[in-house]
Amino acid sequence: MERDELYSGKLIYVDNAASSWPKPRSVIKAMCDFMEKACANPGRSGHRMSIEASRILYNTRNELSDLLNVRDPLRVVFCSNATEALNLALKGLITEKDHVITTALEHNSVMRPLRELENSGAQISILKCSQDGIPQAQDLENLIRKNTKLVVINHGSNVTGAIAPLSEIGKITRDAGLLLLVDAAQTAGCFPIDFERDQIDLLAFTGHKSLLGPQGIGGLVIGERVDIERLKPLKTGGTGSRSEYEHQPDFLPDKYESGTPNTVGVAGILAGVQFVKKRSVESIREHEMKLTGVLIEGFEKTGGVRVYGPKSLEKRIGIVSINIDGMPPSEVSFCLDREFGILTRPGLHCAPLAHKTIGAFPQGTVRFSPGVFNTEEEMTTIIEAVCQIARRG
Amino acid sequence: MPGEADRTGEEKLIALFRSTNEAMKAESVLKEAHLPITLRPVPKHISSDCGVCVEFPPDVRENVVLVLKENKIQFFEITPI
Numbered sequence: 001m002e003r004d005e006l007y008s009g010k011l012i013y014v015d016n017a018a019s020s021w022p023k024p025r026s027v028i029k030a031m032c033d034f035m036e037k038a039c040a041n042p043g044r045s046g047h048r049m050s051i052e053a054s055r056i057l058y059n060t061r062n063e064l065s066d067l068l069n070v071r072d073p074l075r076v077v078f079c080s081n082a083t084e085a086l087n088l089a090l091k092g093l094i095t096e097k098d099h100v101i102t103t104a105l106e107h108n109s110v111m112r113p114l115r116e117l118e119n120s121g122a123q124i125s126i127l128k129c130s131q132d133g134i135p136q137a138q139d140l141e142n143l144i145r146k147n148t149k150l151v152v153i154n155h156g157s158n159v160t161g162a163i164a165p166l167s168e169i170g171k172i173t174r175d176a177g178l179l180l181l182v183d184a185a186q187t188a189g190c191f192p193i194d195f196e197r198d199q200i201d202l203l204a205f206t207g208h209k210s211l212l213g214p215q216g217i218g219g220l221v222i223g224e225r226v227d228i229e230r231l232k233p234l235k236t237g238g239t240g241s242r243s244e245y246e247h248q249p250d251f252l253p254d255k256y257e258s259g260t261p262n263t264v265g266v267a268g269i270l271a272g273v274q275f276v277k278k279r280s281v282e283s284i285r286e287h288e289m290k291l292t293g294v295l296i297e298g299f300e301k302t303g304g305v306r307v308y309g310p311k312s313l314e315k316r317i318g319i320v321s322i323n324i325d326g327m328p329p330s331e332v333s334f335c336l337d338r339e340f341g342i343l344t345r346p347g348l349h350c351a352p353l354a355h356k357t358i359g360a361f362p363q364g365t366v367r368f369s370p371g372v373f374n375t376e377e378e379m380t381t382i383i384e385a386v387c388q389i390a391r392r393g
Numbered sequence: 394m395p396g397e398a399d400r401t402g403e404e405k406l407i408a409l410f411r412s413t414n415e416a417m418k419a420e421s422v423l424k425e426a427h428l429p430i431t432l433r434p435v436p437k438h439i440s441s442d443c444g445v446c447v448e449f450p451p452d453v454r455e456n457v458v459l460v461l462k463e464n465k466i467q468f469f470e471i472t473p474i
Contacts, residue, residue, distance in 0.1 A: 043413035046434025046445045054445075058417035072465070074418055241412035241444060251467075254412050 012342045012378045016371030017158050017186060017319050017349075019208050019215060023272070027212055030271035034264050042263055043240035053263050060270040061253075067273055067281070068203065069194045070221050077253040078219045078261055082185040083109040084234065085204035085220035088256060089181050090114060090152070092232040096121030098149040103127045103135040103164065104357045105157045108350040110183055114152075123147070129357050132310045133160035137168040141176070150179045155193070156186035159354040159365065160309035161292070161319030163191065170199035179226060185209060185218075189276045190284050190372075191317055201225050207265060210284070212272035212372070217265030220256070228252060235259070284372050288318035291370040291379050295320045298383030304390040308358045308365060321358075321365035324390045329366045332389055336366075340385040344368055406454060407446045408461065409435060409470045416445045422464045428453050436474050448474070 013021050034056065040049035042057050061073035070076060079085040090113040094100055100117070102110060104126050118124050125143045129135045135153060151173045153164050166182065173180040181202040184193060188203075189210030195203060201223040207213035222228065229250070236248040237258035249255055276284065293313050299305045304325040310316055324332050333346035347364040348355055355361040368382065410416045416432065423430045430449045449457055454471065461468055 043444070051432055051445060054413045054417050055420075058414065058421060062421065074414055239412070241414070249412065251411055251415075253414055 010341050012340070012374070012381060014368045014370050014374060014378075014382065015343050015345050016374075017209065017367060017369030018345050020210060020212055020371050022373055023214070023268075024212055024275040026275055027214070027268050027271040031214065031264050031268045034267040039264070041240075041260055044238075044260075056263060056267050056270060057261065060266045060273070063270060063273045063277070064205075064219070064221075067193075067277060068188065068205075068221060069196050071196070071224075074252050075222050075224075076219055077222060077256045078217065078266060079204075079256075080216055080262065081208075081218040082183065082204045082206035083218075085206075085218055086110055086152075086181070086183060087113050088220055088234045089202045089204065089231075090117060090150075091234065093150060093179070093226075093230065094122050097147060099123040099125065099145045099147045101125045101127055101140065101143050101148060101151045103153050104129045105133055105135060105154045105159070105162070105164070105354045106152070106351065107154060107158055107183065107185070107354075108352075109185070110152055110154065111351075111353065126353075127153075129162075131358060132315075133157050133162035133308070133354065133358055134310060134315065135164050135169070137165045137172065140169060140172050144176050144178070148176070148178055150181055152181040152183065154183045154186075156184075156191060156317040156319070157309075157351075157354060158186050158319065159321055159349050159351050159360075159367070160358055161316040161321070161369075162310050163187070163315055163317060166198045166200075174199040186317055186319070189272070190281065190288055192281050192285070195221060195223065207269040207272065210276070210371070211269055212275055213269035214265050217262050217269055222252060222256075228255060231256075233258065279372070285317075287372060288370055289313050289316070291374055291376060292316060292318045292320060294376055294379040295368055295370070295382065298379070299386060302383070302387050302390055305386060308360060318370050320368045321360070322368070322386070323360065323363070323365055324386070327389070329364045332366045332386075335389050336382075336385055340381070342382055342385055404451055405448050405474055406451055406471055407433070407436070407439070407448050407474050408457060408468045409440065409446050409472070410444070410466070410468050413444050415466055415468075416447060418464070419447050419461060419466050419468070422466070423447065423449075423457060423460055426456070426460045428456055428460065430457070439472060439474070 038052040042053035061076040188205040206218035329346035336342040
């Protein structure tokens with residue numbers, strides 16, 4: 001219902017892995033309400049509007065903690081996106097003496113900060129993945145060195161849709177006394193995450209994908225095993241707390257939240273998380289995987305189409321990457337948009353190494369990522385469109 | 394507002410926190426525990442900081458302290474206003 005009101009024309013939007021659309025009506029309303037009624041500076045004054053803005057921040061931390069099973073809401077630190085959260089964790093923790101293990105599936109939001117740290121002396125090892133894009137957890141132990149500090153993994157690949165074996169990696173990492181940083185950009189809101197059970201120490205999330213909020217807001221969950229004295233902030237400045245001191249506060253979340261926050265964005269995430277919780281992550285996953293199953297089955301029956309990623313739906317999130325023989329992904333994506341109104345993403349999806357792993361470098365793939373508001377009927381239309389394009393190719 | 398206690402004739406206590414974020418968590422857990430608390434600006438004669446604090450009647454002091462400790466919320470002072 002919400003979707004029909006928002007869709008204009010006959011677009012089929014299947015680029016939810018880049019940014020989800022449409023947004024629930026409640027998200028748009030919450031953001032408008034904040035702008036109209038409570039748009040004061042949180043934590044900077046004691047009047048009712050400022051307190052209301054502060055409450056929105058706290059309530060959102062609280063809802064996110066509940067969704068991800070984090071014990072203390074004040075351990076949820078807001079950032080401008082998952083990239084900033086990952087930069088905070090990596091640059092804040094890793095020194096030139098440290099060794100970090102990551103996987104061959106990482107997005108550039110992890111690879112680029114790591115390569116930058118490598119230039120300053122840090123050592124990086126890359127855990128190999130199977131060709132369908134699953135990190136081989138059994139090889140992790142062999143990569144651990146005396147100076148290994150952190151393991152960083154992409155929970156759900158934005159290229160193949162493959163899910164990393166989180167609890168297995170979490171156990172090995174915890175047993176070795178290391179910290180585990182999880183990039184949950186593609187999974188928070190559409191795949192069950194349990195911060196405690198999966199033995200996660202740091203988790204980066206974004207608001208604008210499966211949490212169904214706006215762009216420009218995300219965050220980092222900082223677990224109890226992380227020594228915040230040793231986690232440097234990316235920026236310092238005004239926090240509204242301890243204003244009489246010229247030094248940065250040393251407590252959570254203020255240490256990492258300098259400057260006026262994106263409160264309207266947080267208000268959007270709050271409504272998004274509430275929408276997700278009402279529907280339940282499990283039922284959203286069930287819906288998205290049903291659509292993903294239809295797509296994969298349809299594509300596999302289509303001559304000249306190659307489907308990447310794990311065969312089993314249980315090992316995937318709602319992302320399907322394909323290539324049509326003899327056609328560049330950008331051309332396929334352009335045809336889908338121009339002729340059929342089907343909106344996808346072509347190319348490398350900011351993850352060159354992941355494409356090398358699956359054998360789709362440098363051309364990339366065409367990526368379909370259905371979301372909570374897509375329908376089975378739309379998937380059938382997509383398969384027919386891809387069939388038509390493949391026949392021409 | 395130093396005159397508030399005199400005006401109402403009833404003494405009130407306030408708990409002070411390091412940040413508004415911690416005061417928000419305090420408000421949330423104390424309300425969940427059904428304690429009669431109110432969030433208010435920190436009186437200027439107590440601190441020059443721009444934050445908020447939690448106000449409550451003296452007879453619930455012990456319960457307030459207990460709930461804050463249970464939830465590991467640091468407060469650095471409980472004082473009358």
